[in-house]
Amino acid sequence: MSDKIRTITIVIPTCNEEDNVMHAYEEVSRILTNELPAYGWTILFIDNASTDNTRDLIRMLAHKDKQHVKAIFNISNFGYLRSQFHGLVNADGDCVVMLHADLQNPPALIPEFVKKWEEGCSVVLGIKIPERENPIMMISRKLYYDIMGKIAQTPHVKNFADFFLLDKDFVEIMKQLDDPVPYLRGIITEFGHKVGEIKYQRRPRARGKSKIRFFTAYDIAMDGITSTSKALLRSATFMGGILAIICVVIAILTLIRKIMFWDSMAVGSAAISIGIFFIGAVVLIYLGIMGEYILSINQRVLNRPQVIEEERINL
Numbered sequence: 001m002s003d004k005i006r007t008i009t010i011v012i013p014t015c016n017e018e019d020n021v022m023h024a025y026e027e028v029s030r031i032l033t034n035e036l037p038a039y040g041w042t043i044l045f046i047d048n049a050s051t052d053n054t055r056d057l058i059r060m061l062a063h064k065d066k067q068h069v070k071a072i073f074n075i076s077n078f079g080y081l082r083s084q085f086h087g088l089v090n091a092d093g094d095c096v097v098m099l100h101a102d103l104q105n106p107p108a109l110i111p112e113f114v115k116k117w118e119e120g121c122s123v124v125l126g127i128k129i130p131e132r133e134n135p136i137m138m139i140s141r142k143l144y145y146d147i148m149g150k151i152a153q154t155p156h157v158k159n160f161a162d163f164f165l166l167d168k169d170f171v172e173i174m175k176q177l178d179d180p181v182p183y184l185r186g187i188i189t190e191f192g193h194k195v196g197e198i199k200y201q202r203r204p205r206a207r208g209k210s211k212i213r214f215f216t217a218y219d220i221a222m223d224g225i226t227s228t229s230k231a232l233l234r235s236a237t238f239m240g241g242i243l244a245i246i247c248v249v250i251a252i253l254t255l256i257r258k259i260m261f262w263d264s265m266a267v268g269s270a271a272i273s274i275g276i277f278f279i280g281a282v283v284l285i286y287l288g289i290m291g292e293y294i295l296s297i298n299q300r301v302l303n304r305p306q307v308i309e310e311e312r313i314n315l
Contacts, residue, residue, distance in 0.1 A: 005039065005040045006038075006039055006095075007039060007040040007042070007092075007093040007094050007095075008032065008036065008039050008041045008042075008094070008110075008114065009041070009042050009043075009044055010028055010042070010096075010110070011044050011046065011084070011091055011096055011098050011099070012028075012043060012044070012046070012099050012100070012101050013045075013048065013083050013084045013101070014046070014047045014048065014050060014054050014058070014101050015047065015048040015049065015050055015077065015080075016052045016054060017054050017101040018050070018057060021045070021054055022061075023103065024099070024101045024103055025043060025061050027103060028043055028110070029043070029065075029068065031107050031108060032110070035110075035111045036110070036111055036114060041093070042067075042068050042069070042070055042092075042093065043068060043070070044070045044071070044072070044090065044091055045058045045069070045071045045072070046071070046072045046074070046084070046086060046090075047072070047073045047074065048078065048080070048083040049073075049074055049075070049077040055073060058071050058313075059071070062313040062314050069313075069314060070312075070313060070315050071311075071312070071313040072086070072090060072309055072311075072313075073309065073310045073311040073312075073313075074086075074307045075308050075310040076308075078307040078308075081181070081183070081184060082306040083306075085174070085182045085184055085306060086306045086307045088166065088171060089171060091171065094167075094168050095114065095117050095166065095168060096165065096168070096171055097110055097165045097166075098162055098164055098166075099163065100162070104202045104203050104204070105126060105162075105163035105200070106203055109163075112198055113126075113164075113165040113198065114165070116165070116196040116198065117165055117167065120194055121165075121167075121194045121195065121196035122170050123164065123165070123166055123167070123170060123192035123193070123194070123195045124196040124198060125160050125188070125198070126160070126161075126163030126197075126199075126200055127158075127159050127160055127199045127200070128159040128160075128163075128199075128200065128202055129159075129200065130159065131201070131202060145158045157185075157189055157197075160185060164188065166188075170188075170191070173191050180305070180306055239286070
């Protein structure tokens, strides 16, 4: 049996998290030191162009604890999904844990993740227990998962929100994908082998403000749809066929009625107007859907790097 010490890398994405960086380092290092003493560990911060004091604090930590703290600084904000993916594929531990700097996903669960990993799981997912939140966001999230459950070609795990552990062999698979706009949640469920789950209650955010806004959530949702499903695009074909049949039937009925009641039949301007607006609305919706798919194709065809680094520390 090998005496090599197994290692854990904690990847922490940051963007203007000066209120949370020190607390994240202190809590994670305490848990790993006290509860997982048989493992080596590192914390890899990947910063997405913070404009506050976040980078100075990370540099200070990396200078103070060179053995355990590493960092990657991006030259600009490349988006949440691309940045966290780049952090994962640059982690060198035997397993990698994704953790948000705000610590709403509790670091205290890391030992449970590691236990599941040691039992043979190559992927361990943190599953949020539903909580009270903004009703609009709650309804939107439920609707999204319900739709994805029906149209996605790969399974989608409800209430899985970027708190997970990956075995290094799975990270190697991610490196081979060469996807400039990776949809991580779909990749994990599509290629994950022996997936374990741990349910948890999110903690309230103690410091700072969430960086996830409506358009960020919308962007993530559309990446998920265009990356894992053809159903919406194909539904345009079916909808077009159905509308064509309806229009032909209406045209035939109108012609018959006109022949039968030539002098008494009034011009159906209301029906025509309603039909035009209805068909126009359907066309615009599907043009928008096609646009999302074309945008996804365009991003992949350009094949630009996921991120461009400005600086590395202790790597």
